[in-house]
Amino acid sequence: ADLFDPIIEDYHGGFKKTDKHPPKNWGDVNTFANVDPTGEYVISTRVRCGRSLEGYPFNPCLTEEQYKEMEQKVSTTLSGLEGELKGTFYPLTGMTKEVQQKLIDDHFLFKEGDRFLQAANACRFWPSGRGIYHNDTKTFLVW
Template sequence: MSKTDRIKLEQVISGALKGLTGEHAGTYYPLTDMKEEDRKQLVEDHFLFKNDDPVLRDAGGYRDWPVGRGIFHNNSKTFLVWVCEEDHMRIISMQQGGDLASVYKRLIEGINAIGKSMKFAHSDKYGYITCCPSNLGTSMRASVLLKIPKLSSQPKKLDEICAKYMLQARGLYGEHTESPDGTYDISNKRRLGLTELQAAHEMAEGVAKMIEIEKGL
């Protein structure tokens, strides 16, 4: 994608986001206009992406950084949209606590609202078209931040649990990052061959089992 294409895409997406209402209504913040201290704080609070993934860098994902990129969020920062991070858009619903149903409901309603102004790239065979092939299908990653210090000290056992329950364990700040105090980002591994709701259920059931095992150690 050229610099001009990315800027045009940012304009289209930010324009569509302006039409959101209710709990999804918010503001779009271009990275080019963001103060460095504000950017760092958003990153530390797990709201904003960075440009330090070596794989994405080698693929040209950070070309012309930070032009054409930004973040949209509502007032409570429970609904966010990343613009031109890895994919054209990453739509996020998040909140503290374990009310997964509310998080999922907010996400689906937000996607449907955005979909009234934009058309998402979709294939009857592969599902939603994404930059990374591992996200093809539903393209949905449901995750929780989970502190599991005992399992963290037994990486082989943690890997076995993730494989058995179709989970993926990432570092606190995403892929290729550390897990201080045994805190991991645990998500569903599968995106393809199941529905969005099934993916969310798979994650929730696997995490419940992981917590049970952690308590038994």
């Protein structure tokens, strides 16, 4: 649409209305090829995966005790990561406003009171049993 074309062009560094995505090339399924080796097209990318832990219901059905159990299991597991995945776990309970705002500004932490999360009943017992983890280079995130 004419309204969005200038925004898309600006955001994607000159990707015009007439431009096309490069053809996909996933190559051998055992090796992942660089889809933009010259750096002409890909500015950034994000992969999101979501799932509850085995033995626990999805968010709307969790009890406060289950949230706390899950936070403990996840934080313990993540604290054992090494190499490029090594990082820091931040429990939301007791988090300072400064750390919270920094994580929000970095787009890592959603704002309290998100209407979509509230509608999904995902804010019960907030902030109990919640936390966020990111590696030292902020390229790997779990919340």
